[in-house]
Amino acid sequence: MKTKTLITAGLALTMAAGLAGTVSAEEQPEKHIKIYTNLSEANTTYHVWDDILKAYQAEVNPNFTWEVEVVPDHDQYLDKLKLYIAGGNMPDIYQIPNGALSVQLAQDGKMVNIGEELKAMDMYDAYNGGCLDFVKFDDGSLYLFPDGRYAELFWYWTGDFEELNLEVPRTWDEFVNCCAALKESGKDPIAMAGSESWQSLRYVSFMPWVTGGGEFINKLKTGEIKYDEDEIAVKGTELLYTLASNDYFMKGYENTNYADNINAFANHAASISYFGPNDLSEDMQKAYENGEIGFFPVPYVDGMEDDQMNIPVHSGKAWGINKDSYDEELQRFFEFFVKHHTQYSMARGVYSPLDEEGDSSNMPKVMMDVLESLQKVEKGWVSWDDKLDPATITTSGELGIELSQALIDPETFREEMDLSIEENAAEYFGAEE
Amino acid sequence: MKIGKSNFRTVLFFTAPALILYTLIVFIPIVWSSVYSLFDWNGIGTMKFVGLKNFVRLFTRDREFLPALQHTVIYTAAQIGLQVFVGLALAFLLSSLPKLRTFFQTMYYVPVVISSVAICQIFEKLMSLQPLGLLNSLLGAINPAWYDIKWLTDVNLCLGSAAFVEGYKYMSMYMVIFYAALLSVPGELEEAAKIDGATGFQIAWHVKVPYIRHVIVANCVLVLNGSLRAYDIPFLLTGGGPGNCAQLLSPYMYKQAFSSMKYGYGSAVAVMIVVICLIFATVFRKLFEREE
Numbered sequence: 121m122k123t124k125t126l127i128t129a130g131l132a133l134t135m136a137a138g139l140a141g142t143v144s145a146e147e148q149p150e151k152h153i154k155i156y157t158n159l160s161e162a163n164t165t166y167h168v169w170d171d172i173l174k175a176y177q178a179e180v181n182p183n184f185t186w187e188v189e190v191v192p193d194h195d196q197y198l199d200k201l202k203l204y205i206a207g208g209n210m211p212d213i214y215q216i217p218n219g220a221l222s223v224q225l226a227q228d229g230k231m232v233n234i235g236e237e238l239k240a241m242d243m244y245d246a247y248n249g250g251c252l253d254f255v256k257f258d259d260g261s262l263y264l265f266p267d268g269r270y271a272e273l274f275w276y277w278t279g280d281f282e283e284l285n286l287e288v289p290r291t292w293d294e295f296v297n298c299c300a301a302l303k304e305s306g307k308d309p310i311a312m313a314g315s316e317s318w319q320s321l322r323y324v325s326f327m328p329w330v331t332g333g334g335e336f337i338n339k340l341k342t343g344e345i346k347y348d349e350d351e352i353a354v355k356g357t358e359l360l361y362t363l364a365s366n367d368y369f370m371k372g373y374e375n376t377n378y379a380d381n382i383n384a385f386a387n388h389a390a391s392i393s394y395f396g397p398n399d400l401s402e403d404m405q406k407a408y409e410n411g412e413i414g415f416f417p418v419p420y421v422d423g424m425e426d427d428q429m430n431i432p433v434h435s436g437k438a439w440g441i442n443k444d445s446y447d448e449e450l451q452r453f454f455e456f457f458v459k460h461h462t463q464y465s466m467a468r469g470v471y472s473p474l475d476e477e478g479d480s481s482n483m484p485k486v487m488m489d490v491l492e493s494l495q496k497v498e499k500g501w502v503s504w505d506d507k508l509d510p511a512t513i514t515t516s517g518e519l520g521i522e523l524s525q526a527l528i529d530p531e532t533f534r535e536e537m538d539l540s541i542e543e544n545a546a547e548y549f550g551a552e553e
Numbered sequence: 554m555k556i557g558k559s560n561f562r563t564v565l566f567f568t569a570p571a572l573i574l575y576t577l578i579v580f581i582p583i584v585w586s587s588v589y590s591l592f593d594w595n596g597i598g599t600m601k602f603v604g605l606k607n608f609v610r611l612f613t614r615d616r617e618f619l620p621a622l623q624h625t626v627i628y629t630a631a632q633i634g635l636q637v638f639v640g641l642a643l644a645f646l647l648s649s650l651p652k653l654r655t656f657f658q659t660m661y662y663v664p665v666v667i668s669s670v671a672i673c674q675i676f677e678k679l680m681s682l683q684p685l686g687l688l689n690s691l692l693g694a695i696n697p698a699w700y701d702i703k704w705l706t707d708v709n710l711c712l713g714s715a716a717f718v719e720g721y722k723y724m725s726m727y728m729v730i731f732y733a734a735l736l737s738v739p740g741e742l743e744e745a746a747k748i749d750g751a752t753g754f755q756i757a758w759h760v761k762v763p764y765i766r767h768v769i770v771a772n773c774v775l776v777l778n779g780s781l782r783a784y785d786i787p788f789l790l791t792g793g794g795p796g797n798c799a800q801l802l803s804p805y806m807y808k809q810a811f812s813s814m815k816y817g818y819g820s821a822v823a824v825m826i827v828v829i830c831l832i833f834a835t836v837f838r839k840l841f842e843r844e845e
C-alpha cells in the first residue's frame with residue numbers, strides 16, 4: 121500500500137511561530153490532529169489545505185499541530201479508511217465519498233453535522249449549490265464538506281477535428297460518429313484511464329445522469345428497479361460497449377492510470393479525453409490559449425432538450441470530521457478553514473466551493489472560461505462509484521473495467537449488477553427504509 | 554531420544570520465545586479469524602452470528618472462489634518451477650564459474666532485497682503499452698505485431714506475467730540455498746564419477762542432485778507454502794486482472810473482507826486458505842516421505 125505519513129513542518133514550526141510573536145503561545149490550547157487524505161503533493165488542493173493549516177497556526181494558535189497521512193491510490197485509500205472504521209480508530213479529519221459508508225457513520229453518530237456547523241457560523245448559503253448538493257445525503261442532511269469545486273469535461277485537439285471537418289458533438293450519437301471518423305483517419309479517438317474503475321463507470325453513467333440526475337442510480341442501488349427497466353441506463357451500458365468493441369479507446373488504455381491518461385492526451389496519443397480543468401498542465405493551458413485544445417460538456421441523449429446543465433460539477437472527495445475529537449479548538453479551526461477557503465484556493469489558482477468573490481489573478485484563462493459556465497450549476501454530479509453498497513461498488517468497478525474492454529456484453533453487465541444489488545443492498549439500505 | 558527433566562527445561566527455555574511469538578502472531582489470529590468466519594459483519598454495525606452460512610455460500614454460490622483456487626494452484630506450480638528449479642539451475646551455473654562468484658551471487662540476489670512495490674513499479678513500466686515499455690519496444694523491433702502484447706491486461710497472459718515477476722524476485726534466494734548445498738557435496742563423489750567417465754551433466758544429474766534432494770524437497774515445501782498465500786505482487790501488478798483472470802486466494806480474501814466490507818465472509822476465505830495450505834503441505838511431505 122502506497123502510504124506516506126508526514127509529520128509536517130507544523131511541528132517544527134511551532135517554536136518559530138511562537139517566537140514570531142503574532143499570537144502568544146501560552147494563551148492557546150494545545151491541539152494535535154490527524155488528517156487522512158487521498159490528496160498528495162501532486163494535487164493543488166493538498167497545498168490549499170497546507171496553506172490554511174499553516175495560516176491558522178501562525179495567526180490563531182501556534183500550539184495547533186497536525187500530521188497528514190496520504191494514500192494517493194483511490195481504492196487503497198478506501199480500503200484503509202474501512203480498516204480505520206472497523207478498528208474504531210478514526211482520524212480527526214478525513215476524506216470520505218458521499219455514499220453508504222458515510223451515511224452509516226453519520227447514523228452511528230460518528231460524524232459532525234456539518235450543515236449545523238455551517239449555519240451556526242452563517243456560512244451555509246455562501247457555498248455553491250451544486251457543490252453542497254454533491255455532498256448531501258439523500259435526505260438532504262449535510263455531514264460532509266466539499267474539498268473544492270471540480271468540473272469534468274471532454275477535452276479535444278481542435279486540429280484533429282478541423283482536419284476532418286468535425287463539429288463538437290452535441291449528442292452521444294454525434295460523439296460516436298466523431299470517434300468513428302477519427303478512427304478511420306488513423307487516430308486513436310479517446311484516451312481513457314482503463315485501470316481506474318471510476319472512469320469506465322463515468323461512461324456508463326453519463327446518459328442516465330444527463331437525463332435524470334441521480335434518479336436512476338438512487339432507485340437501482342436499493343433494488344427498487346432493475347437495470348433493464350430504465351431504457352436510457354441500458355443505452356449507457358451499450359455506449360461503453362460500442363466504444364470498446366470498436367477500439368475507440370487508445371492503445372494500452374487497459375493498464376493506464378489517471379495521470380498517465382492525461383499525459384497521453386497531452387502528448388496527443390488520442391484526440392479526446394475526459395478530465396478536469398484542474399488537471400491541465402501549464403503547457404496544456406498554453407495550448408488552450410493558442411486554440412490547440414478545446415473542451416465540450418457531456419453530450420445529450422438524442423431527443424432531449426439541450427437547455428439543461430450538462431457539466432458534471434462535484435466537490436471532489438468530500439471531507440468528514442470525527443465527532444469524538446470535535447472539540448472547541450477543532451471547531452475554531454474548521455470555522456477558520458471555511459472562511460479562508462476561497463482566499464487560499466484562488467491564490468493557488470483553483471476553484472473554491474464557495475460562491476465568494478476573490479482574487480482570481482492567479483487563475484489561467486481556461487479555468488476562468490470554465491468557471492463562467494460553472495456559476496450556473498445548481499445540481500451536482502452524481503457519482504456511481506460511491507452510491508452503491510460496498511460489495512456492489514467493488515463488483516461494479518470490476519464489471520465496468522470488463523465492459524470497457526468488451527470482455528463482457530452490456531446484458532451481462534446489467535445482470536451482474538442486479539444480482540449484486542439483490543445480494544447486498546438490503547443489508548445497507550434496508551435500515552433507511 | 555529421551556529428554557531428562559533438566560534437558561526438558563533447557564529445551565523449553567530455548568523454544569519458548571519462538572513458540573510464544575508463533576502463538577501470538579500465527580495461532581491466535583487463525584483462531585480469531587475462525588471465530589469471525591461464523592459471523593456477518595460489515596466493520597461498522599453489530600456482528601450477527603450466522604454459523605456455517607459463510608462456508609456454505611463459499612462452496613455453493615461463490616463463483617469466484619473456485620476459479621481463484623485454480624489460479625492459485627497454477628501460480629504455485631509456476632513458482633515451484635521458477636524459484637526452485639530455475640534457482641537450482643542458477644546455482645549450478647554459479648558453482649561452475651571459475652571467478653567472480655561472489656559478484657554474480659550478489660547481483661542475482663538484488664531483486665530479493667528490493668521491495669515488492671518497487672519491483673512491481675519497474676515491471677509495470679517495462680511491460681507498459683501506454684507509454685510503450687522497454688519490453689514491447691524490443692519485441693516489436695523483431696515482429697511489429699509484438700508491440701501490442703498486453704502482458705498485464707490480456708486474460709491469457711496476466712497470470713503468467715505476475716508469476717514470472719514473483720519468480721524473478723525470489724529465485725535467487727533459493728539459488729543461494731542450493732549453492733551452499735552444492736558446495737557441501739563431497740569432492741570425492743565427483744572425482745569418482747569423473748574417473749568413471751561421467752560428463753558434467755551426468756555428474757550434476759546422477760550425483761549432486763540426489764545428494765541435495767532433501768534440500769530440494771524442503772525448498773519446494775517453502776515455495777508451496779508461500780505461493781499458496783501469494784498476495785503482493787499479483788495484487789499490485791494485475792489487481793486480479795480483467796474478469797478476475799489472475800485472481801488468487803489471498804487477494805480474493807482481501808477483496809471480500811476489506812473492499813466489500815464482508816469481514817465474516819473474508820474470514821471464511823482466510824480459514825479456507827489455511828486449510829488448503831495444510832492439505833497441500835501435508836500431501837507433499839507424505840509423498841516424498843513415502844518415497845524415501
